[in-house]
Amino acid sequence: MTDPRPATDVDDAVLSVDGVSVWLAGREVLHDVSFRILPGQFTGLIGPNGAGKTTIFRVILGLQAASAGSVLVGGRPLDRHNPIIGYVPQKVFFDPDMPLRARDVVGLGLDGHRLGIPLRGGGRRQAVERMLAAVDATHFADSRVGNLSGGEQQRVLIAHALISRPRLLLLDEPLANLDIRAEGEVVALLARIAREQRIAVLISAHDVNPLLPVMDGLVYVAAGRTASGTTQEVIRAEVLSALYGQHVDVLRVHGRILVVSGAEGESGVTLEETPGGTAAPDVVALR
Amino acid sequence: MSQFLDAIFAPGFFASAPVRAAVVVGAVVAVVTGAVGVFTVIRSQAFAGHALGEVGSAGGSLAFLSGTNPLWGYMGVAVVAAGLMEVLGVHRPRARDVATGLVLGAGLGLAALFLYLDTTSSSTTGVTVTILFGSLFTISQPMLPDIVVLSAVALVVIASCYRMLLLSSLSPELAAARGVPVRAVAIAYLVIMAVAVSLAAETIGTILATALLVGPPATALRLTKRPGGAMVVAGLVGVAAVWIGIVLAYDSFYWPPVDHGWPVSFFVVAMVFVFYLGSGAVAAWARARRDRRVGALAAMGESGCEPHVDADAA
Numbered sequence: 262m263t264d265p266r267p268a269t270d271v272d273d274a275v276l277s278v279d280g281v282s283v284w285l286a287g288r289e290v291l292h293d294v295s296f297r298i299l300p301g302q303f304t305g306l307i308g309p310n311g312a313g314k315t316t317i318f319r320v321i322l323g324l325q326a327a328s329a330g331s332v333l334v335g336g337r338p339l340d341r342h343n344p345i346i347g348y349v350p351q352k353v354f355f356d357p358d359m360p361l362r363a364r365d366v367v368g369l370g371l372d373g374h375r376l377g378i379p380l381r382g383g384g385r386r387q388a389v390e391r392m393l394a395a396v397d398a399t400h401f402a403d404s405r406v407g408n409l410s411g412g413e414q415q416r417v418l419i420a421h422a423l424i425s426r427p428r429l430l431l432l433d434e435p436l437a438n439l440d441i442r443a444e445g446e447v448v449a450l451l452a453r454i455a456r457e458q459r460i461a462v463l464i465s466a467h468d469v470n471p472l473l474p475v476m477d478g479l480v481y482v483a484a485g486r487t488a489s490g491t492t493q494e495v496i497r498a499e500v501l502s503a504l505y506g507q508h509v510d511v512l513r514v515h516g517r518i519l520v521v522s523g524a525e526g527e528s529g530v531t532l533e534e535t536p537g538g539t540a541a542p543d544v545v546a547l548r
Numbered sequence: 549m550s551q552f553l554d555a556i557f558a559p560g561f562f563a564s565a566p567v568r569a570a571v572v573v574g575a576v577v578a579v580v581t582g583a584v585g586v587f588t589v590i591r592s593q594a595f596a597g598h599a600l601g602e603v604g605s606a607g608g609s610l611a612f613l614s615g616t617n618p619l620w621g622y623m624g625v626a627v628v629a630a631g632l633m634e635v636l637g638v639h640r641p642r643a644r645d646v647a648t649g650l651v652l653g654a655g656l657g658l659a660a661l662f663l664y665l666d667t668t669s670s671s672t673t674g675v676t677v678t679i680l681f682g683s684l685f686t687i688s689q690p691m692l693p694d695i696v697v698l699s700a701v702a703l704v705v706i707a708s709c710y711r712m713l714l715l716s717s718l719s720p721e722l723a724a725a726r727g728v729p730v731r732a733v734a735i736a737y738l739v740i741m742a743v744a745v746s747l748a749a750e751t752i753g754t755i756l757a758t759a760l761l762v763g764p765p766a767t768a769l770r771l772t773k774r775p776g777g778a779m780v781v782a783g784l785v786g787v788a789a790v791w792i793g794i795v796l797a798y799d800s801f802y803w804p805p806v807d808h809g810w811p812v813s814f815f816v817v818a819m820v821f822v823f824y825l826g827s828g829a830v831a832a833w834a835r836a837r838r839d840r841r842v843g844a845l846a847a848m849g850e851s852g853c854e855p856h857v858d859a860d861a862a
Contacts, residue, residue, distance in 0.1 A: 322725050346725075348722070348725035350721035353722065358590065359590055360772060360773055360777075360778045362774065365774070369715045373711050373715035374711070374712060374727045376711075376712070378710045405773045
């Protein structure tokens with residue numbers, strides 16, 4: 262019912278989250294969250310900071326137990342480590358002194374959880390080489406990861422997550438701290454991977470706009486509640502007002518979307534905690 | 549040629565049994581601390597390593613009281629301290645320094661008591677200096693097997709946890725999502741660090757032990773961009789520092805004040821520091837050379853000035 266594109270068969274879903282609630286320290290951080298993702302589908306997990314996006318990821322990864330509800334990954338209940346899922350965490354900071362090249366980080370995606378030291382196998386090296394090429398990282402493969410730019414590091418992390426051939430790729434705020442150009446490159450890369458390799462992508466972001474051209478559907482998170490569907494269905498004043506529990510206006514300007522809080526009956530539009538940070542009302546999110 | 553060697557190696561150097569034991573033990577310990585210490589540096593656990601070394605003073609002085617091998621004293625207390633640090637929350641970033649500092653203080657308090665008892669029971673202050681600052685020349689032949697076995701255990705554990713340690717040092721979240729038991733790996737590493745630093749304490753004393761744990765790996769990490777390579781270079785740098793330290797300490801018997809050799813630990817730690825400074829100069833030179841080369845290429849128009857920027861992303 263909440264699925265952006267109803268599946269012909271429920272078992273088709275690579276991820277289905279059903280009625281999940283999470284209580285942390287006496288506070289309900291997620292309330293009755295339900296959505297489904299189909300193979301190859303590109304889905305945005307959109308919402309302001311602190312809305313519960315990272316908690317949703319942690320539940321899907323089995324790192325956070327749900328107080329209620331169920332999560333099926335590839336039609337099966339959660340394991341602690343599910344090889345179907347690839348994950349790019351939020352704010353990974355590579356220290357410049359870390360003695361790892363980009364290709365080493367990608368290789369650890371294949372066998373970083375294993376005992377022993379890596380053996381030099383032709384198969385392993387080829388897999389790493391292919392993955393580096395797939396994310397356009399071949400030309401900086403031998404640089405220390407800590408010396409790469411933010412966009413390059415994101416591509417290395419994506420390759421690290423993809424090399425174990427997952428069917429679902431989770432990315433927690435991968436566009437944060439990227440400049441506009443790197444942001445566009447990462448989004449295009451992810452869309453291409455989702456399309457060509459039929460990997461479902463769930464990507465969290467506080468700003469929906471960079472993802473608008475490539476999203477198949479979205480899950481909007483606010484105050485621990487979610488609504489899912491297509492952009493047109495979800496990003497509407499009634500839906501978001503219900504989520505936030507207060508009146509919210511949705512403005513569309515030059516193909517971009519602004520979500521602003523506005524007290525009903527007031528003539529002026531006041532600024533909500535904005536996706537793009539704090540800015541004057543007339544420039545918010547118009548980056 | 550032989551005159552030249554005689555000038556470096558004072559008479560009797562190679563015939564001396566204590567020197568031979570020191571050369572072997574020093575090399576074994578330097579290899580272990582080099583391999584273990586690379587992770588100490590990249591996990592930013594130098595303070596924990598230092599604390600584990602220093603609390604060994606309590607074990608060493610207790611071992612002296614009971615007449616057992618000080619190495620087991622260092623290690624027993626260091627491993628217990630590692631466990632205590634874990635219980636007190638060394639795995640939580642905020643609580644880490646407090647947990648380490650508390651255990652360090654408690655351990656040194658015990659050391660104060662036992663060292664006091666040592667000096668009153670044997671009316672000598674030599675034991676205090678030996679425990680705190682080490683004395684490579686007092687290591688006796690019978691201790692060799694213990695040292696070699698402990699070293700082998702440490703190296704085997706590091707090798708088996710190598711990839712999990714790398715991934716969890718890189719990012720605990722990434723490792724947890726991959727199914728690495730991050731907490732268990734951290735505890736295992738803390739224990740191995742306790743073993744390594746106890747071995748270092750045996751050679752250069754409990755206070756100076758971190759110099760060997762942190763110095764050669766930090767030097768190596770400036771020179772190589774691969775973890776395995778860093779371990780090898782750290783081992784080589786450590787061995788070089790220890791061996792040069794031994795030679796200089798032996799020679800110093802003929803330096804003023806005559807007939808009183810300078811402490812070998814001083815020379816070892818001094819060499820560790822010199823190597824670290826030298827590696828900084830080498831790394832800076834290599835960086836400057838690379839930047840010049842890239843800059844020259846850019847000026848000639850053969851390449852973009854940003855060699856990493858990607859032409860194709862769409």
